[in-house]
Amino acid sequence: MTALLSTRDLVVGYEGRTVLDGLDLDLPADTFTVIVGPNACGKSTLLRTMARLLTPRRGAVLLDGAAIRDLPTRDVARRLGVLPQSPLVPEGITVADLVGRGRQPYQRWWRQWSAEDGRAVEEAMRLADVAGLADRAVDTLSGGQRQRVWIAMTLAQDTDALLLDEPTTYLDLAHQVEVLDLLHRLRAERGRTVVAVLHDLNQAARYAGHLIAMRDGAVVAAGEPREILTADLVRDVFGLDCVVVPCPVSGAPLVVPALTQTSAVPAATPATAGVPVGDA
Amino acid sequence: MTTPVPGTDSRDLALAAPAKGAIPARSGQQVQDQRRGPRGAGRGVLRVGAAVAVPFRWRPVVLALVLFVLLCLAVVVSLSLGTPYVAPVDVVRSLSGAGTPYDLVVRDLRLPRAVLAAVAGAAFGVAGTLIQSVARNPLASPDVIGVTQGAGLAPTIALTSGAAAVLVAPAALLGGLAAAVLVFALGARHGLAAQRFVLAGVAVAFAFRALIEVVMLTADPIDGLRAQIWLIGTLAGKGWSEAAWIAGTLAVLLPVLLWAGWALRSSTLDDDTARGIGLRPVARRIGLAGTGVLAAAMVTAQVGAVDFVALVAPQVARRLARTERPPLLCAALLGALLLVLADLGARRLLAPTQLPAGVLTAAIGGPYLIFVLLRTRGRRS
Numbered sequence: 001m002t003a004l005l006s007t008r009d010l011v012v013g014y015e016g017r018t019v020l021d022g023l024d025l026d027l028p029a030d031t032f033t034v035i036v037g038p039n040a041c042g043k044s045t046l047l048r049t050m051a052r053l054l055t056p057r058r059g060a061v062l063l064d065g066a067a068i069r070d071l072p073t074r075d076v077a078r079r080l081g082v083l084p085q086s087p088l089v090p091e092g093i094t095v096a097d098l099v100g101r102g103r104q105p106y107q108r109w110w111r112q113w114s115a116e117d118g119r120a121v122e123e124a125m126r127l128a129d130v131a132g133l134a135d136r137a138v139d140t141l142s143g144g145q146r147q148r149v150w151i152a153m154t155l156a157q158d159t160d161a162l163l164l165d166e167p168t169t170y171l172d173l174a175h176q177v178e179v180l181d182l183l184h185r186l187r188a189e190r191g192r193t194v195v196a197v198l199h200d201l202n203q204a205a206r207y208a209g210h211l212i213a214m215r216d217g218a219v220v221a222a223g224e225p226r227e228i229l230t231a232d233l234v235r236d237v238f239g240l241d242c243v244v245v246p247c248p249v250s251g252a253p254l255v256v257p258a259l260t261q262t263s264a265v266p267a268a269t270p271a272t273a274g275v276p277v278g279d280a
Numbered sequence: 281m282t283t284p285v286p287g288t289d290s291r292d293l294a295l296a297a298p299a300k301g302a303i304p305a306r307s308g309q310q311v312q313d314q315r316r317g318p319r320g321a322g323r324g325v326l327r328v329g330a331a332v333a334v335p336f337r338w339r340p341v342v343l344a345l346v347l348f349v350l351l352c353l354a355v356v357v358s359l360s361l362g363t364p365y366v367a368p369v370d371v372v373r374s375l376s377g378a379g380t381p382y383d384l385v386v387r388d389l390r391l392p393r394a395v396l397a398a399v400a401g402a403a404f405g406v407a408g409t410l411i412q413s414v415a416r417n418p419l420a421s422p423d424v425i426g427v428t429q430g431a432g433l434a435p436t437i438a439l440t441s442g443a444a445a446v447l448v449a450p451a452a453l454l455g456g457l458a459a460a461v462l463v464f465a466l467g468a469r470h471g472l473a474a475q476r477f478v479l480a481g482v483a484v485a486f487a488f489r490a491l492i493e494v495v496m497l498t499a500d501p502i503d504g505l506r507a508q509i510w511l512i513g514t515l516a517g518k519g520w521s522e523a524a525w526i527a528g529t530l531a532v533l534l535p536v537l538l539w540a541g542w543a544l545r546s547s548t549l550d551d552d553t554a555r556g557i558g559l560r561p562v563a564r565r566i567g568l569a570g571t572g573v574l575a576a577a578m579v580t581a582q583v584g585a586v587d588f589v590a591l592v593a594p595q596v597a598r599r600l601a602r603t604e605r606p607p608l609l610c611a612a613l614l615g616a617l618l619l620v621l622a623d624l625g626a627r628r629l630l631a632p633t634q635l636p637a638g639v640l641t642a643a644i645g646g647p648y649l650i651f652v653l654l655r656t657r658g659r660r661s
Contacts, residue, residue, distance in 0.1 A: 048552075051555075051556065052555065053552050053555055053556070073555065073558050073559070073560060074558040075558075076558065077556065077557050077558025078558070081556065082552070082553075082555070082556030083556070084550070084552035084553055084556065087549075087550055087552065087553045088548075088549070088550040088553070090548030090549060090604055090605075091548070091604060092603075092604035093548070093604045097604070101545075101546060101549065101557060102557060104546065104557040104558055104559060105557060105558035109538065109539050109541075109542035109543070110331065110332050110334075111331060111332060111333050112333060112334050112335055112542060113325050113333045113334070113335040114333060153557075154556070157557060
């Protein structure tokens with residue numbers, strides 16, 4: 001396992017509060033890595049720091065062994081694509097134009113377009129399945145389509161690695177699966193290194209080749225989901241009692257929250273299904 | 281759901297691949313001619329050798345040509361109207377150096393002022409476009425971010441204290457730039473983020489406005505009135521030297537403006553996205569806002585606060601060009617056209633009384649902006 005992205009003794013914080021305190025981490029190349037953890041565990045902070053959107057107080061992020069801070073941001077943009085959590089859609093911009101913005105690191109103000117740009121944009125739109133929307137205004141699209149357009153923009157950047165901060169948030173289940181399938185294909189068919197922060201543990205287990213579980217700014221466990229995702233880990237990381245069973249469809253670990261006092265109450269559960277509910 | 285499920289195993293990949301059929305090029309997929317440039321109707325690429333390639337859309341290019349023709353017509357009309365009336369044919373002959381009896385009126389009396397109007401209008405259009413893009417607000421203009429008030433305070437003091445007239449313009453320029461520096465300093469802590477920029481600007485504008493009023497109220501009423509006319513903005517009695525200062529500033533800024541036209545393209549992206557594609561958004565904003573403020577301070581120093589042009593020109597140009605951001609060249613040409621017409625009206629409407637052009641720009645530009653807003657509402661969802 002070779003690491004494309006690593007962190008060394010990374011310390012990151014906001015105004016007095018330290019979020020990550022001396023984190024050492026290696027993200028394997030050619031792998032779909034998913035970072036999970038409870039709210040405020042520092043997973044987005046980690047991703048944003050690796051994407052150079054945040055400047056660490058101490059330590060370094062290494063891209064192929066070189067400190068990312070010392071590389072020109074344009075060069076980094078040719079090797080590392082970033083999709084922030086909720087990017088702002090420029091008013092009235094067309095899909096093709098927004099995807100074309102991904103070619104920025106290859107362009108200069110006197111050479112704003114090349115045949116290579118055209119090829120990369122077409123390819124990115126095709127991969128993300130938005131070619132049919134090319135002339136539509138992005139702000140008229142649905143959330144799922146929009147997210148695919150943003151992913152297409154980062155694909156047009158033609159980078160080895162792609163970092164995504166909660167790419168499925170605000171999408172319905174079908175669109176979540178669509179986006180995750182696309183990321184999976186990028187990894188499987190294009191050999192891209194994909195790193196995403198996800199909220200849904202079961203989706204993480206199903207799609208990740210490498211899972212990183214974080215709590216309080218530290219990595220609790222990292223490895224293949226089938227090896228590390230256990231009931232103990234979920235209790236440890238999320239403070240949730242659960243049962244982990246193999247998923248009937250994919251065989252990946254499936255996290256099912258255990259019955260609690262409150263969740264046992266509804267009348268529809270099998271145990272109480274036949275009991276008449278006294279109302280009259 | 282029959283879609284094969286990707287798992288954590290490389291064995292699953294063979295199954296996953298055909299699921300959506302994305303990798304084999306889809307039959308029937310139109311692969312466009314890549315020499316054509318960015319995809320979409322009505323576009324082209326300007327190429328100069330192998331080194332220069334600038335994609336453009338036809339609509340803004342045609343709009344710019346139309347605006348330029350209209351501007352030339354407006355200048356000719358402006359040169360012909362007045363006392364004495366000069367027929368447009370004679371105006372053109374006089375301008376071409378044919379030697380007519382009207383040379384004095386056309387070339388020496390009216391032309392300097394018309395050229396000043398065009399140049400000042402263009403500078404306001406450029407300043408408005410740049411400032412609005414950084415402020416991310418179509419209502420931002422030099423007076424919203426305090427440059428106008430800064431440029432107004434120094435001349436108000438000069439005009440009411442009997443200082444030499446030659447000091448007025450340099451004082452205004454320094455005042456405008458000082459206000460801009462203050463706004464930048466207040467906004468810098470948050471990377472000159474849009475809201476912070478506007479907020480700092482509004483605060484500085486109010487502070488300078490209050491100082492102007494203090495100076496006006498304590499001054500001799502006649503001096504106060506002169507200062508008031510300067511503040512509204514007038515082109516009366518101005519000409520070549522003011523035009524040269526503004527045109528010189530624009531000429532010096534030209535390389536920066538070429539860059540700005542390109543940088544504006546990405547100014548609508550949020551900072552994280554911009555950094556992700558290898559931009560430095562804060563440096564970009566400082567460059568764009570600095571250029572806009574420089575143009576605004578210079579033009580305000582020369583002709584006063586005719587800055588409604590800066591508010592209207594970019595927005596109207598954007599709607600006419602149907603682009604997602606104001607096109608810089610079109611905004612400049614539209615600003616020029618607007619100010620030439622406004623100054624013509626200022627000269628002629630209540631002749632021989634001259635109105636300040638600033639009154640007319642608001643009177644023409646305001647209703648037109650409303651008209652364009654109403655007309656384009658609903659075309660885009």
